[in-house]
Amino acid sequence: MEPYLVFSNIDGTLVLDHQIVTPLTKRVIRTLQKRDVIFYIATGRMYNLGRVISRQINDDVRIVASNGAVFENGHQMNKHYLGKKALKAAYEACLADPNLSAHFFITDTAYYTQEIPRFVACDAGNLLLNADIDNQLVTDLEMLLNLSDQITNGIIIGRGHPESLAAAKQRLMDQAVMSLSSSGPDNIEMIPTGIDKATAIRQIQMIHGIDADHTIVFGDGQNDLGMLQSAKYSVAMDNALPEVKAAAN
Structure with a gap:
């Protein structure tokens, strides 16, 4: 074959x-x-x-x-990495709307602005699966930008607030600093441009x-x-x- x-x-x-x-x-x-x-x-x-x-x-x-x-x-x-412009745009979009939570990822750590991503917490908490994931709160934009050479992708979650999610997506599209997708109706997937x-x-x-x-x-x-x-x-x-x-x- x-x-x-x-x-x-x-x-x-x-x-x-x-x-x-x-x-x-x-x-x-x-x-x-x-x-x-x-x-x-x-x-x-x-x-x-x-x-x-x-x-x-x-x-x-x-x-x-x-x-x-x-x-x-x-x-x-x-x-590939999101880069500083994308990280700044995502952080500011979520800072402007308390209904949204942003999450940024490297291979073994999830950085979050409001709450640990539910899917990360569930998987990481399952001892059978041994996900080996660390979670850290993003305290400010400077902290996030200092991770720009490590963060590969991210997600914005707005459960129960589709209008907030739609507004954030349009804002990010207008800035054209990253590629956008979605794995479900309650999120925006953020990926390096192209x-x-x-x-x-x-x-x-x-x-x-x-x-x-x-x-x-x-x-x-x-x-x-x-x-x-x-x-x-x-x-x-x-x-x-x-x-x-x-x-x-």
């Missing part, structure tokens, strides 16, 4: 309850790997939360994390010399749209957004 690349989103696609990989899924992935398939998880999660899932499967599973801002290349890690899961996939395809005709992707959310267009075989989950189902073949 010719080598293939397979990329799967995590939440709403690969796992149950945001954290459990079933025995059947593990067996299928191992079977594919024995047939020269290189299997990646491709997630908006920070790197260490991606590792929580990859470790459940096997040591040969590779990771695209932070919506493509971080990905594994053998023993190397490729990273980066998404698709850019990581294209780089990985070049590294391995495997083209789109030998690439398969699985996804369900808005932040999966780009990667669906990077493969000949694109699969939308039954629970996927309508636009994702329309994009998948």
Whole structure:
């Protein structure tokens, strides 16, 4: 069999309850790997939360994390960073509206403006998964800007306040200092300009010399749209957004 690349989103696609990989899924992935398939998880999660899932499967599973801002290349890690302008814009957007909370990520630490991200707290608090995540409060803009050479991506959460989220998204779009996406109706995913899961996939395809005709992707959310267009075989989950189902073949 010719080598293939397979990329799967995590939440709403690969796992149950945001954290459990079933025995059947593990067996299928191992079977594919024995047939020269290189299997990646491709997630908006920070790197260490991606590792929580990859470790459940096997040591040969590779990771695209932070919506493509971080990905594994053998023993190397490729990273892109949000940068000072994006961090300042996000911080000020949330400072202007108490209904919003911003969260910024490096591979093993979540920095937050109001509260620890619920999904980080749940995963990190589960001793079975051993997420190995630190959480730190952002005390001011200067602290955040001093982390600009480490922060790869972020998320703004506005549960129950869609109008606040929509206003913040428009404000960030107008400033054009980052790429924006969403993994759900209650958040804005913040990614370095020009980066998404698709850019990581294209780089990985070049590294391995495997083209789109030998690439398969699985996804369900808005932040999966780009990667669906990077493969000949694109699969939308039954629970996927309508636009994702329309994009998948």
